[in-house]
Amino acid sequence: MRKILQCIFLFSFIVTLDLYCFNQNSVAAQIKPLPTPGMKVDPKNTALVITDPQNDFLSPDGVAWNLVKDSVAKNHTIENIELLLKTAKVNNFKVFVSPHYYYPYDQKWRFGGAMEHSMHALKMYQRKGPLSLEGFKGSGADFLDRYKPYIEDGQTVITSPHKIYGPEANDLVLQLRKQGITSVILAGMSGNLCVESHMRELIEQGFEVSVVHDATAAAKINNLDGDIAAKINFRMIASASWSTNEIIDKMKSSHR
Amino acid sequence: MRKILQCIFLFSFIVTLDLYCFNQNSVAAQIKPLPTPGMKVDPKNTALVITDPQNDFLSPDGVAWNLVKDSVAKNHTIENIELLLKTAKVNNFKVFVSPHYYYPYDQKWRFGGAMEHSMHALKMYQRKGPLSLEGFKGSGADFLDRYKPYIEDGQTVITSPHKIYGPEANDLVLQLRKQGITSVILAGMSGNLCVESHMRELIEQGFEVSVVHDATAAAKINNLDGDIAAKINFRMIASASWSTNEIIDKMKSSHR
Amino acid sequence: MRKILQCIFLFSFIVTLDLYCFNQNSVAAQIKPLPTPGMKVDPKNTALVITDPQNDFLSPDGVAWNLVKDSVAKNHTIENIELLLKTAKVNNFKVFVSPHYYYPYDQKWRFGGAMEHSMHALKMYQRKGPLSLEGFKGSGADFLDRYKPYIEDGQTVITSPHKIYGPEANDLVLQLRKQGITSVILAGMSGNLCVESHMRELIEQGFEVSVVHDATAAAKINNLDGDIAAKINFRMIASASWSTNEIIDKMKSSHR
Amino acid sequence: MRKILQCIFLFSFIVTLDLYCFNQNSVAAQIKPLPTPGMKVDPKNTALVITDPQNDFLSPDGVAWNLVKDSVAKNHTIENIELLLKTAKVNNFKVFVSPHYYYPYDQKWRFGGAMEHSMHALKMYQRKGPLSLEGFKGSGADFLDRYKPYIEDGQTVITSPHKIYGPEANDLVLQLRKQGITSVILAGMSGNLCVESHMRELIEQGFEVSVVHDATAAAKINNLDGDIAAKINFRMIASASWSTNEIIDKMKSSHR
Missing domain, CATH: 1.20.5 (Single alpha-helices involved in coiled-coils or other helix-helix interfaces)
Known part of the structure; x- marks a missing residue:
């Protein structure tokens, strides 16, 4: 029926x-139809930036898994992020990871928006403190095991944690600039929250930004589908909203 | 049919x-359902912030009118923004306007995202220069005539222009802080671009932010409906996503 | 002679x-003489912020000790910072520490200013990585042992590391705002570099800032005396430039 | 005697x-002596940035003239800024001017540091409003007449006003990035306030910055000499602290 x-x-x-x-x-x-500016993809000045490639979103044991699992399945998010990481490394693109951690005193913030309350209630991305790794390995705050060979190779820049959704309170912008990066390929979790806030902030800071629309996924909650919002805004705001396959082709042919 | x-x-x-x-x-x-944190509305520390209350969006002669007119009609955007301005003034809430202007050298930027290209192609918000008002009065960059009594009363703070969508490159955050404002009621044009980028940035800067979801409107282009994206993200990210009627009631009862 | x-x-x-x-x-x-605006000191909205209370500056084994030891001795910096920490805790002022860490990839930055080169050459504030604490305890990057009871009490907010001199690339501003802090008492190391850059940035972000001019010290190098510069700029820029004794009196009498 | x-x-x-x-x-x-990293000077990615080239500082009628006139005379500031502007134009370097304006509502800010109080008391940089040019021409807020041919040639980017000392609240960073600028030659007024705050913020934002130490000047007040502070900090923090003659040679030979 x-x-x-x-x-x-x-x-x-x-x-x-x-x-x-x-x-x-x-x-x-x-x-007039919306233009598609596109973006040159060149390892000299282009980097891959991944937000929140962490268990709480992308592992069935993660505390936010139920919010995003349908979207993750539909987009093949887990595999696509890995494909991006692998292709970037093979083709000499610098990789930056912007993780999300919360410490006990972040739980005491006096106010916050709706999903901030959800994240704190779910105890997402919890760590004992900025100078403690007790219980971190394999926790919801840790990276997916399958991504660790790429993220923990000593070359990937792991920035300080962002604290709401965007990179305003971490060192991502500075780390990119100090490596001569002017263009960013953006993906990760979750689509309309951290990925989109990174997209918006990096553009305000004068980067050229393209988003990989199927190497991300978003929460469905209260009949709100974050993925719908993300895809509209990626297309309207970024220089390009590419599929994983499209950007992989561009990365592979970049150094010919 | x-x-x-x-x-x-x-x-x-x-x-x-x-x-x-x-x-x-x-x-x-x-x-668990998405929480609704809400926000205390008190003229001592709460301000009304309006983005882009300008002719290019909200006047039938405006260059972007066709992009947003359906959404403006559906939300009663023009009337609702005026109701907000009037209610704020009557109830002693400070008002801040964050306008959008482009000067000739902004047309020469070397890169930009999709809607940035559209805005420049449409010649939106054009002024002759930051130190010229030639041709400004009544132009697409000027405020709607019906809003001028509220905006040009010598009390409303008109910030420097934002240049992409968010307030990262203007003095809105500083002006709010220098007046002791910690909470923001946000509305204006357009929903998923400037309003949403203001919402996100103000939250990253540690403000408590609520959005008025029907005192805004968004572009429809390439079968992308910005209003859908905006409403999802307002509800997920802000402390509250209120209707004009709801926030007007709160402003009226704030000083009892 | x-x-x-x-x-x-x-x-x-x-x-x-x-x-x-x-x-x-x-x-x-x-x-007209320079005014002295001063600042109300109230634990409800005033916090103590300490930059870089770390061994590399303040321990005789630290790699930068020789640069600052004369200034540290003259100002009684080590004792004064401890007095501030203790007085803040006893009188219920929130304490925030903004530390300075460098990871291996920071050594590969493509450019930097003069003292940045010095810091990297000295291997100041070195850690193995953001997710490693190997060799951290007691290292130059660690806090002075005498400060640990105050900093590691579970109440002090330890922000992400700043990466040049100011808090632009860490979460200090957000953490302060999320606790309702609007006024800052600032001290730490070193005077004309991290303390002054924190002072300037916090003021630009709309905080009221006072500096404790003798709970800091600065490098002497190439016949340049950083302490001279710091004291001129503290006095000209901050709301107040107080001695440790002066601010301690204010903190003690704040809750009467 | x-x-x-x-x-x-x-x-x-x-x-x-x-x-x-x-x-x-x-x-x-x-x-070890302080290193001198230096900086490549190439019109492709290097711009001249001038802060506050305005009458209130640099004209004998300006309200702050008495504070800076000794330092202006010693450094030959007025002539040196003009030499920089002229040399930049002839050698195809982009020029950006970051001005300082205050509007009536800025006078109502609830708090501020020492020199902020001085500036407001002196009514420095006063304009009637952001959308008014009444009384602007030739006022203390206007540019020096001798600089106008360079600043008002339609090519120089005049950013929104900075509001305290640094470019945090204007669009300078974005304008530089949107033109592909990664390195900045910095000069203007005043040395330890706006020039130094611009230097610090641009460096935090990942620009390579050199300062022209004699194309600036600073206030002497309360026996505090801002020029001393500025010169110490320029040398310690920037990639280079050059004289006007040194940087002119570099600009002239940059395109060989």
Whole structure:
């Protein structure tokens, strides 16, 4: 019964969309389509930046897994992030990881937004303190085991943690600049929160930024689908919103 | 014919949503609903911040009118922004306006994202220069006439222009802090671009931020609906996502 | 012989100064003296911020000890920082520490200023990595043992490391805001570098900032005396430049 | 009489300095001299940035003239800034000016540091508002007439005003990045306030920065000499602290 209704829903959605598109064409004279600036991908000045490649989002044991698992499955997020890391290393692109950690005193913040409350309630990304690694290995705050060969190779720059969603309170911008990076390929978790806030802040700081729209995923909660928001904003704001396959091709052909 | 299909679409959408919600309840043990932290609204430390209340978006003569007019009509954006301005003034809330201007040398930037290219192609928010007001009055960069009594009363702080979408490159944060403001009621144009980037940056800077979800509007372009993205992200990220009516009630009762 | 010359030097210096001051008085009509705004000291919204209370500066084994030891001795820096920490704790002022760490990839930065080169050449503040504490305990990057009871009490907020001199690339501003702090009492190492850059950045971010001019010290190198620069700029820029004794009195009487 | 004492003072100062230097040599094993990293000067990625080239500092009618006139005379500041502007233009270096303006609501800020109070008391850099140029031409806030041919040529980027001392609250960083600038030659007014805060912030943002130590000047007030502080900090912090003649040679030979 539910399947049938979903079919009806899908069908009428497609028809409405078609009509909508048709109707749009009649005002095409007034609204020019959104441009696709694109971005040159060159290991000399382009880096891969990954946000939050951590167990709490990407492992079935993670405290936020239930929020994002559908989106992770749909996008093949786990595999795509690994493909990006591997391709970047093989083709000599610098890699920067911007992780997310919370310490006991962050739990005492006096105010915060909706998902901040959720993250603290879930005890996401918990560590004992900035100068303690007790209980860190394999915890929700740790990196996925499959990513560690790339992240812990002594070459990847692991920045200080971001504390809300963007890199405003960590050293990502400085680390990129100190390595001569002007263009960023951005991916990681989660789409409309940390990835999007990184995208927006890096653009405000004068970087050229492209996002990999299927090497990320987002929470579904209260019938809000973060992935929908992320994909709209990636396309409208970034220089390009590429699939993993598209950017991998560009990285591979960059040094020819 | 189109109306009928839209009805079918809407009906099946609602049924599917209901089923979806019902299904969600069974995993309620795993996913707690998104909290609604809310925010205290007190003129001592709370200000109204309006982004881009300018003709290019909100006047039928504006160069971006066609992109946003449907969303503006649906949200009653023009009236709601005016209601906010009026209510803030009557109830002694400080008002800050963060405008958007582009000068001739901004047209020569060497790179930019998709909507940046659109804005420059449309010649949005054009002024002759930072030290010229030639041709400014009544132009697309000027404020809506109906807002001028509130904005140009000598009390409203008009910040320097933001240059992409967020307040990173203007003095909004400093002006708020120098007046003892710690909480912000945010509205203006456009929803998923400047309003959302202001929301994100103000939160990263340690402000408590609530957004007025119907005192804003967003572009529809390439079948991307910015208003959908904005509403998802307002609700997930801010302390509250209120309607104009809700926040007006709060402002009115704040000094009792 | 050298002593005698120093006496002559000192004497003529004083005489010249007196003449200078006398001469200044005649233009007093034109130049008003520098105001002393001061700052209210209240544990509700005022915090103590200490930069770099680490062995590399403040322990005779530290790699930068020779650069600062004269200044440390003159100011009684080590004792004064401890007095501030103790007085803050006893009187319920929140304490924030902004440390300085360098990781192996920071050594590979492509460019930097003069003292940045010195710090890297000295291998100051070295740690194995952001997720390693190997060899940290008791190293030059570690806190002075005498400060640890105050810093490692589970209440002091230890921010992410700053990476050049200021807090632009760490979470100090956010941590202060999330605790409702609007005013800062600033001290630590070194005077004209990290303390002064913290002072300047916190002021730009809209904090009220006072500096404790003798709970800091600065490098002497190439006949440049950082302490001279620091004291001029503290007095000109901050809301107040207090001695340790002065601020201790204020903290003690703050909750009466 | 005063002249004679100044000679004695100067002589004993030199002797003491020599003795000091000699003494320093004996610890040369411990303290390595401060390195001079220098900086490549190339119009492709290097820009000239001038802060506050405005009448209030540099014109005898300016409200702050008395504070800086001695230092301006000693450094030949007025001529040197013009030489920099002229040389930059002739040799195709991009020029950015970061001005300082205050509007009536800035006078109502609730708190500020010492020199902030002075500036407001002097009514420095006053304009009627961000959208008014009434009374601006030739005022203390306006540029020196002799600099206008360079600043108002339609090529120089005039950023939004900075509001305290640094560029944190204006668009200088973004404008530089959007033009591909990674290295900055910095000069202007005043040495230990706006120039130094620009130097520090640009370095934190990952620019390579050199300062022109005699194309600036600083206030003398309360027997504090800002120029002394500025010169110490320029040398310690920047990649290079050059004279006007040195940097002019470098600009001239940059495109060979």
